[in-house]
Amino acid sequence: MAAAVLSPSWAPAAFAGDLPAGFVRLAEVDASIRQDIRYAGSLNFLGRPAKGYEAPVCILTEPAADALAAAQRKLAGKGLTLVVFDCYRPAAATADFIAWSGLGETEDPRWHPRVKRRDLIAEGYIGARSSHSRGSTVDVAIAPLEAQPAPSPSCGAGDARTLDFGTGFDCFDKASETAHSPLTDGVRANRQKLVETMKAAGFRNYSREWWHFTLSKEPYPEQLFDFPVTGGG
Template identity: 45%
Template structure:
């Protein structure tokens, strides 16, 4: 659906909740300048390389918020076309070694980013099993200060992805939040290679240069990083799973649902 400036302005004026105002503002940004062209450049990763495994945690309750995240309707990886092409290049390199990429998160609607912020501002976080697993030693009042939660994300611009590795043919599955252990010793995604922590582990052990990893864990991280860097991605020092492609950044933070049916066509409609 294409919104005119008048349509969005009316929605903004009639907005009764803070979240609806944020969505209306995001729609205004989408209409501005390069916004429409950037949105039209998004694709479903499965249409570019269906061999890449998808385990999209935020479409399920099995993530650090303990519930499906706003804007994740079908658990589908959407990225800009340059990002998808680069991922296919990394996948080709890994498949020669019998490995496959496993994507945990791709495009993130801005309403999903706000969901993270709302979660981090809750007063009862320490009572939540998901928080205990994913952020076992982080006081709730330091989630922003330590950089684990942010008010903006490169994911919303389509050029950033979170991912791990698995052997080709492995049974990859998103499991429930474990009742015992935490993200430093237990993976939240079955079938993936051991990287020393689970995806989304809020702990220094997740840093690229973390100490105390086994030889196999270091080798797995290196295999992932080497493949991604060779395809043009830049790693993030505090999250082994996080990579961004500068050439794949659409330049605008979008808020359409993470669902291929919501993608604009080539004309931006």
């Protein structure tokens, strides 16, 4: 399978099997982590699959997958589970996001209620480079092992099985900031639980998105990858 690593030298990726060396599918490490990969479907701000997503599968570097599995083991003992919305993201998908932001004037308050579509890049909600393309960043929430109804968020994509985090995934709004105020006590506690769980496993939170975490000791801090997300097999 042909692929490239986007880096200062534009060096080609070394593959082991159908993934670059050092990458794994999360299900091969911990199949109990719930996967709800939004950019492989239409429940996202694009309204369609993003470029490079050929399957609804979480791919991560081996250290990131192992760390996420460690977080999952701690939550499982409390009757909870992680839910991942996005993991490794091809650089082509980021380019797709940028192209989308400049097309037309259509506004959708479900995803960006206060920021115009054409301003999403300038306001920092869509970046030219994504840490997801380094393979050690994950968008994640927590849910009960036994599914329970949850409020449907007015902004972003909700998951009826997760705890209440105040907004849905990919809500391009200040309300998504991890320490946003005001928050209800329950939402604040759920965000804190997620941050503490992920921090204990070696991840750091991006303060503007409660769901966004990057492995502190990521193996490829300067490289962007662009191989497709596939299911393997």
